[in-house]
Amino acid sequence: xxxxxxxxxxxxxxxxxxxxxxxxxxxxxxxxxxxxxxxxxxxxxxxxxxxxxxxxxxxxxxxxxxxxxxxxxxxxxxxxxxxxxxxxxxxxxxxxxxxxxxxxxxxxxxxxxxxxxxxxxxxxxxxxxxxxxxxxxxxxxxxxxxxxxxxxxxxxxxxxxxxxxxxxxxxxxxxxxxxxxxxxxxxxxxxxxxxxxxxxxxxxxxxxxxxxxxxxxxxxxxxxxxxxxxxxxxxxxxxxxxxxxxxxxxxxxxxxxxxxxxxxxxxxxxxxxxxxxxxxxxxxxxxxxxxxxxxxxxxxxxxxxxxxxxxxxxxxxxxxxxxxxxxxxxxxxxxxxxxxxxxxxxxxxxxxxxxxxxxxxxxxxxxxxxxxxxxxxxxxxxxxxxxxxxxxxxxxxxxxxxxxxxxxxxxxxxxxxxxxxxxxxxxxxxxxxxxxxxxxxxxxxxxxxxxxxxxxxxxxxxxxxxxxxxxxxxxxxxxxxxxxxxxxxxxxxxxxxxxxxxxxxxxxxxxxxxxxxxxxxxxxxxxxxxxxxxxxxxxxxxxxxxxxxxxxxxxxxxxxxxxxxxxxxxx
Amino acid sequence: xxxxxxxxxxxxxxxxxxxxxxxxxxxxxxxxxxxxxx
Numbered sequence: 001x002x003x004x005x006x007x008x009x010x011x012x013x014x015x016x017x018x019x020x021x022x023x024x025x026x027x028x029x030x031x032x033x034x035x036x037x038x039x040x041x042x043x044x045x046x047x048x049x050x051x052x053x054x055x056x057x058x059x060x061x062x063x064x065x066x067x068x069x070x071x072x073x074x075x076x077x078x079x080x081x082x083x084x085x086x087x088x089x090x091x092x093x094x095x096x097x098x099x100x101x102x103x104x105x106x107x108x109x110x111x112x113x114x115x116x117x118x119x120x121x122x123x124x125x126x127x128x129x130x131x132x133x134x135x136x137x138x139x140x141x142x143x144x145x146x147x148x149x150x151x152x153x154x155x156x157x158x159x160x161x162x163x164x165x166x167x168x169x170x171x172x173x174x175x176x177x178x179x180x181x182x183x184x185x186x187x188x189x190x191x192x193x194x195x196x197x198x199x200x201x202x203x204x205x206x207x208x209x210x211x212x213x214x215x216x217x218x219x220x221x222x223x224x225x226x227x228x229x230x231x232x233x234x235x236x237x238x239x240x241x242x243x244x245x246x247x248x249x250x251x252x253x254x255x256x257x258x259x260x261x262x263x264x265x266x267x268x269x270x271x272x273x274x275x276x277x278x279x280x281x282x283x284x285x286x287x288x289x290x291x292x293x294x295x296x297x298x299x300x301x302x303x304x305x306x307x308x309x310x311x312x313x314x315x316x317x318x319x320x321x322x323x324x325x326x327x328x329x330x331x332x333x334x335x336x337x338x339x340x341x342x343x344x345x346x347x348x349x350x351x352x353x354x355x356x357x358x359x360x361x362x363x364x365x366x367x368x369x370x371x372x373x374x375x376x377x378x379x380x381x382x383x384x385x386x387x388x389x390x391x392x393x394x395x396x397x398x399x400x401x402x403x404x405x406x407x408x409x410x411x412x413x414x415x416x417x418x419x420x421x422x423x424x425x426x427x428x429x430x431x432x433x434x435x436x437x438x439x440x441x442x443x444x445x446x447x448x449x450x451x452x453x454x455x456x457x458x459x460x461x462x463x464x465x466x467x468x469x470x471x472x473x474x475x476x477x478x479x480x481x482x483x484x485x486x487x488x489x490x491x492x493x494x495x496x497x498x499x500x501x502x503x504x505x506x507x508x509x510x511x512x513x514x515x516x517x518x519x520x521x522x523x524x525x526x527x528x529x530x531x532x533x534x535x536x537x538x539x540x541x542x543x544x545x546x547x548x549x550x551x552x553x554x555x556x557x558x559x560x561x562x563x564x565x566x567x568x569x570x571x
Numbered sequence: 572x573x574x575x576x577x578x579x580x581x582x583x584x585x586x587x588x589x590x591x592x593x594x595x596x597x598x599x600x601x602x603x604x605x606x607x608x609x
Contacts, residue, residue, distance in 0.1 A: 074601070081594040085587045093575075213608025220601040238598075269575045273583065280590045284597050 005402030023175035024168015033169035045275030051177035051414035056138035064387035066294025079245025084280030111504035132463020162457035210353035244535030251490035487541015510548035
């Protein structure tokens with residue numbers, strides 16, 4: 001990176017910390033620290049929800065995903081708007097009326113303490129580990145691409161934000177997320193404009209769409225049916241997106257404290273609802289545009305020299321292996337094919353696109369050879385996450401590279417800060433305060449909350465460092481971590497809301513059994529024994545808990561409704 | 572509850588309908604885009 005890039009990056013990150021410290025002054029009690037005194041307007045709720053969901057990998061991976069696999073990934077978000085509607089009808093009014101700090105508090109009022117503690121514990125384990133991974137993933141990419149030290153990259157990615165998150169709590173998180181989203185959208189828009197600006201004269205939107213379409217990148221809607229039957233192992237299609245995506249989004253936004261904590265900070269139920277519903281309106285088009293950026297970069301590389309493999313560090317490994325000479329030969333053959341694109345500048349957009357895609361298919365053969373050699377050397381064969389950043393560092397002007405790197409950091413910070421705040425709130429509200437026999441003073445509670453935030457911050461950075469040492473395979477495995485627990489947690493909440501006759505023991509036993517079943521199913525799926533994509537685990541977990549608890553309840557005595565549940569029915 | 576009145580529309584159900592209809596419109600638009608450029 002050049003000096004202007006370093007200056008832009010440093011100023012953006014330091015400015016964000018200063019802004020978080022300045023804006024994060026709230027009353028020094030739990031209500032102020034975790035809920036911002038329930039004073040946040042709807043637009044900050046919206047940006048907070050979006051900023052928490054969108055991690056660094058969202059902005060790094062999504063364009064690369066469209067580049068390699070096409071835009072069908074957008075279908076993953078089709079269930080989200082439906083989930084927002086269900087949340088606004090069922091979940092959010094209850095959380096607001098009971099004035100809870102954490103979503104799991106409600107479970108004790110509806111069921112019992114063990115169900116609350118079990119669910120909160122699942123959240124802490126899953127979120128703590130997956131946040132560590134969400135620090136490690138962009139750090140590995142940046143350190144590999146820019147030659148940075150991984151420990152320092154992890155500390156900057158997951159450590160600096162601890163300063164304002166510990167000091168300012170939910171208020172600092174909300175205000176910084178607002179500014180972060182503005183910078184992120186600004187940076188990505190400029191990048192999109194420059195991709196088009198750098199295309200040859202006479203090449204524009206029509207070429208992008210034709211080239212993307214001919215190369216199969218505009219596969220936005222896919223049914224998942226192959227040879228007349230539905231492919232349950234297909235990750236992204238219309239059916240898995242609507243059904244699996246619905247269960248995943250309902251669980252994530254309705255039962256994950258990192259999201260519940262955002263809309264509980266709203267100044268009223270109306271402001272929470274509007275924030276969530278607007279998220280339902282803007283999320284799909286936003287994701288569409290991020291993926292379209294990937295198709296734009298794909299078209300850009302049809303008119304410019306495309307690297308044979310985007311992760312340069314892996315190519316260097318091959319240069320020092322037994323494949324050294326073969327690599328030189330394949331690279332020269334690849335470049336000869338790549339030069340053919342210079343002669344496609346005549347004819348209409350559709351004709352040009354067809355010629356370019358024919359050249360691209362020839363290039364794919366050489367790329368496959370490189371991947372085969374990398375596999376033989378035990379290296380990472382997936383360069384999807386490197387595509388967008390490689391384009392940024394190779395083709396964007398000085399200063400803007402620093403801004404786009406800052407965008408990656410800020411996207412990570414927004415998501416991690418909200419998570420640290422929620423991990424801390426569950427630790428103190430669901431465990432420390434709940435199980436401690438000593439009554440804590442307001443000041444002591446406040447100080448402990450800050451200490452727990454600090455603890456979780458250090459824990460997540462440590463997990464990130466550990467993940468790097470173990471390797472990329474762990475990162476891939478932990479990508480499905482959310483779906484491992486989300487279904488079961490959602491099942492517990494759905495029984496709580498909709499099955500009034502089901503008692504605490506039935507739901508608790510069902511949750512433990514179904515969780516074990518989902519873990520076994522995941523192992524079988526990863527070994528290829530059960531062909532089921534991870535999105536379906538959410539459906540299996542949620543439906544499994546509902547059905548099993550119904551069956552178990554038939555053999556159990558009806559439990560008296562807890563006092564708080566009786567109170568809730570009065571509303 | 573007075574504090575929970577839906578803004579812009581008379582009822583919250585209109586908001587819910589808007590979100591669902593917008594999703595359907597998006598899916599239809601994406602379908603046409605996929606078909607046209609495939």
